[in-house]
Amino acid sequence: MGEAGKVMIEAVEDRGEDYSGDFLAEVEARVEEGEWVTMCTQCGVCSGSCPLGPDWEHPPHRIFQLIRANRRDEVLGSPSVWMCTSCHACVVRCPRGVPVAHVMHGLAHYAVRRGLAPADPPTRRLAERFWENVVRTGRVNEPRLALSLLFANGLAEGVRRTLRSRDAGLGLLKAGRMSRLAAVAGDGVKDPAELRAILEKARAIELAKAAALED
Amino acid sequence: MSDVVATTRTILVVGGGISGTTAALEAAEAGADVLLLEKDASLGGRVSQLSRHYPTLGPPACGLEIDLRRLGASRRLRVLTLAEVVRIDGQPGDYTATVRLRPRYVNERCTACGDCARAVEAEFPDEHDCGLGTRRGAYLPFPMAYPQRYVLDPRILGTPDAERAKAACKVGAVDLEMGEREARVKAGAVIWATGWRPYDAAKIEPYGYGRVPDVVSSLEFERLADPLGPTGGRLLRPSDGREAHRVAFVLCAGSCDKNHLRHCSRVCCAAALKQAACVTGRLGDEADVTLYYVDIRVTDFLEDFYRKVRSDPRVKFVRSKVAQMTRDVASASPVLHGVATDGGQRYAHAHDLVVLAVGMEPGVPEDALPSRLVTHAGGFVAPDPANGAIFAAGCAAEPLDVGRSIQHATAAALRALQVVRRVGGAEG
Ligand SMILES: Cc1cc2nc3c(=O)[nH]c(=O)nc-3n(C[C@H](O)[C@H](O)[C@H](O)COP(=O)(O)OP(=O)(O)OC[C@H]3O[C@@H](n4cnc5c(N)ncnc54)[C@H](O)[C@@H]3O)c2cc1C
Ligand code: SF4
Ligand code: SF4
Ligand code: SF4
Ligand code: SF4
Numbered sequence: 001m002g003e004a005g006k007v008m009i010e011a012v013e014d015r016g017e018d019y020s021g022d023f024l025a026e027v028e029a030r031v032e033e034g035e036w037v038t039m040c041t042q043c044g045v046c047s048g049s050c051p052l053g054p055d056w057e058h059p060p061h062r063i064f065q066l067i068r069a070n071r072r073d074e075v076l077g078s079p080s081v082w083m084c085t086s087c088h089a090c091v092v093r094c095p096r097g098v099p100v101a102h103v104m105h106g107l108a109h110y111a112v113r114r115g116l117a118p119a120d121p122p123t124r125r126l127a128e129r130f131w132e133n134v135v136r137t138g139r140v141n142e143p144r145l146a147l148s149l150l151f152a153n154g155l156a157e158g159v160r161r162t163l164r165s166r167d168a169g170l171g172l173l174k175a176g177r178m179s180r181l182a183a184v185a186g187d188g189v190k191d192p193a194e195l196r197a198i199l200e201k202a203r204a205i206e207l208a209k210a211a212a213l214e215d
Numbered sequence: 216m217s218d219v220v221a222t223t224r225t226i227l228v229v230g231g232g233i234s235g236t237t238a239a240l241e242a243a244e245a246g247a248d249v250l251l252l253e254k255d256a257s258l259g260g261r262v263s264q265l266s267r268h269y270p271t272l273g274p275p276a277c278g279l280e281i282d283l284r285r286l287g288a289s290r291r292l293r294v295l296t297l298a299e300v301v302r303i304d305g306q307p308g309d310y311t312a313t314v315r316l317r318p319r320y321v322n323e324r325c326t327a328c329g330d331c332a333r334a335v336e337a338e339f340p341d342e343h344d345c346g347l348g349t350r351r352g353a354y355l356p357f358p359m360a361y362p363q364r365y366v367l368d369p370r371i372l373g374t375p376d377a378e379r380a381k382a383a384c385k386v387g388a389v390d391l392e393m394g395e396r397e398a399r400v401k402a403g404a405v406i407w408a409t410g411w412r413p414y415d416a417a418k419i420e421p422y423g424y425g426r427v428p429d430v431v432s433s434l435e436f437e438r439l440a441d442p443l444g445p446t447g448g449r450l451l452r453p454s455d456g457r458e459a460h461r462v463a464f465v466l467c468a469g470s471c472d473k474n475h476l477r478h479c480s481r482v483c484c485a486a487a488l489k490q491a492a493c494v495t496g497r498l499g500d501e502a503d504v505t506l507y508y509v510d511i512r513v514t515d516f517l518e519d520f521y522r523k524v525r526s527d528p529r530v531k532f533v534r535s536k537v538a539q540m541t542r543d544v545a546s547a548s549p550v551l552h553g554v555a556t557d558g559g560q561r562y563a564h565a566h567d568l569v570v571l572a573v574g575m576e577p578g579v580p581e582d583a584l585p586s587r588l589v590t591h592a593g594g595f596v597a598p599d600p601a602n603g604a605i606f607a608a609g610c611a612a613e614p615l616d617v618g619r620s621i622q623h624a625t626a627a628a629l630r631a632l633q634v635v636r637r638v639g640g641a642e643g
Binding site: 062 | 421467471472473474509510534535536537538539552553554555556559561
């Protein structure tokens with residue numbers, strides 16, 4: 001081993017870090033789409049193309065880097081994997097065909113399964129409210145969804161937040177993207193019971209998939 | 216063409232780049248009858264467009280010059296230019312190639328005096344300069360062209376320019392009656408040396424090639440850097456003609472990428488290092504070069520060259536696949552965006568000139584190959600027994616630099632020699 005190699009190993013030991021663990025193997029075995037991690041060449045084009053990239057602590061290529069560096073807590077506790085909006089800019093550009101967005105969601109899901117997900121990333125709350133909202137009638141009720149998010153932390157903060165977001169809201173109204181009536185009436189699909197049956201089935205499939213990854 | 220006699224003992228070499236020329240010379244010097252066909256008006260291929268040459272950094276003309284001297288000395292080798300092979304039928308020992316012969320409108324009496332070019336008025340984009348400059352409607356493809364014979368652009372036929380060219384020629388070399396013809400030639404073995412084409416950079420949509428003039432391909436850079444090129448070797452930006460100082464090289468532009476070419480084009484890393492050294496050599500301390508790379512894939516002896524360029528403070532290495540090119544509102548300069556994965560920084564760097572190290576595609580696309588041939592993904596012709604005695608040489612087989620193309624072509628010549636020797640033996 002050359003001088004340079006020795007110096008590097010000493011530096012790692014000094015920082016007390018251990019890169020030799022098997023978090024990568026864990027991700028490959030247990031995380032949906034986790035087997036893609038080793039296909040990543042660290043080119044960075046996913047992070048460079050991600051519209052939210054500048055606001056994340058760990059843009060996607062960094063997540064892949066941290067997995068290989070065995071930083072389990074940092075990855076599973078990262079709010080970043082919750083920030084992905086599934087815009088797929090990364091997926092279409094990745095030169096290696098890595099389904100980056102799916103890996104992000106796989107990691108978020110796995111973090112929940114392990115109880116390591118950050119307590120309250122804003123997008124997690126959005127996802128949950130969105131879900132509750134849409135399964136009820138089969139249609140997203142945007143005003144209700146917005147209100148439930150704005151008032152999630154009580155009345156006083158809700159009013160403050162609503163005032164802050166008022167320009168965006170008015171813009172949506174003007175563009176015809178949000179109906180005023182929907183807040184009270186709202187429509188739904190013809191047969192919500194059937195929709196719920198479909199969703200129940202999908203949920204069972206997803207749970208079975210997750211269970212298989214735990215075997 | 217009527218004077219060309221080819222038999223089943225002839226080796227047909229298709230493509231007159233460095234690979235085809237080498238294979239033809241090696242086979243002819245070993246005693247075979249060789250016919251070399253080149254679709255353009257001159258031999259030389261892509262190497263004739265290079266300004267300098269790694270690993271020596273000398274002008275590539277030296278190598279060509281030696282080959283041309285060997286050509287002159289070889290009696291068993293015949294060369295036809297403006298001859299494109301479009302179809303090959305038959306089997307080992309007995310092939311028939313269909314050749315499309317385009318008219319030059321200039322016969323062998325031409326002394327390359329250039330009077331016709333001066334007489335003609337029409338100008339066209341110069342293919343040899345990737346369209347970065349223009350040439351006359353009567354022209355010599357480039358100064359070192361072989362044969363040293365002018366060409367009339369077919370677009371001036373039927374215009375007063377054609378008559379002007381004819382009138383200007385004192386030796387009666389201009390022949391406006393020539394027309395396109397098709398010919399068939401026999402051969403015992405074929406060396407397929409049709410080379411490569413640059414990947415169409417406009418397909419890499421976020422990089423703006425074709426929309427923004429100061430984003431050029433690596434082949435266009437070679438023409439800008441060539442003292443005999445359209446700018447006299449000065450790195451003038453196409454947009455405003457200002458000299459470029461801040462020059463970016465974007466590696467893997469279209470290669471190693473499942474959305475474009477999946478293969479590594481193998482020469483573009485070393486070529487980009489060469490081009491970076493060319494900028495620092497030209498501009499001295501005013502050079503401000505940035506090389507964006509994913510991997511540096513240079514092997515064996517080129518490693519030292521890489522280390523040398525890497526240690527030059529005027530050349531910054533950024534490990535990143537560039538995500539996007541935009542234009543600076545005030546200066547209109549191209550700005551490159553991305554994330555550097557060796558440090559994590561997000562960058563937005565303005566440059567005067569952005570050079571895309573485009574990948575290599577086979578010169579003849581897979582669906583235009585002249586017979587059914589086994590290929591690698593991407594259309595490069597594979598060394599497969601099913602291809603009979605059609606042997607690919609050089610970049611028609613895989614991305615190769617000049618040194619390796621020469622080795623590869625020499626090996627192909629040996630394979631072809633074995634086939635025609637067998638044919639000769641059988642015929643007694
Ligand atoms: C930007 C860039 C810089 C480079 N710089 C260097 C360098 O510094 N050093 C180095 O070693 N290498 C360099 N290379 C690589 C070099 O260009 C190749 O190694 C070389 O061109 C290969 O020669 P070839 O004969 O195989 O193909 P080509 O040069 O492509 O020649 C093929 C010939 O076949 C002809 N042809 C095609 N189809 C037909 C047909 N159907 N019938 C008849 N003729 C046909 C073509 O007209 C052409 O003349 C560089 C490459 C690039 C992209
Ligand atoms: S784009 Fe693909 S290969 Fe590049 S860093 Fe992201 S995941 Fe890795
Ligand atoms: S899909 Fe997610 S990770 Fe990929 S670019 Fe969009 S937001 Fe970023
Ligand atoms: S064609 Fe005639 S005029 Fe033109 S270069 Fe040749 S000899 Fe000169
Ligand atoms: S040689 Fe270098 S620039 Fe070219 S495709 Fe391979 S890695 Fe990319």
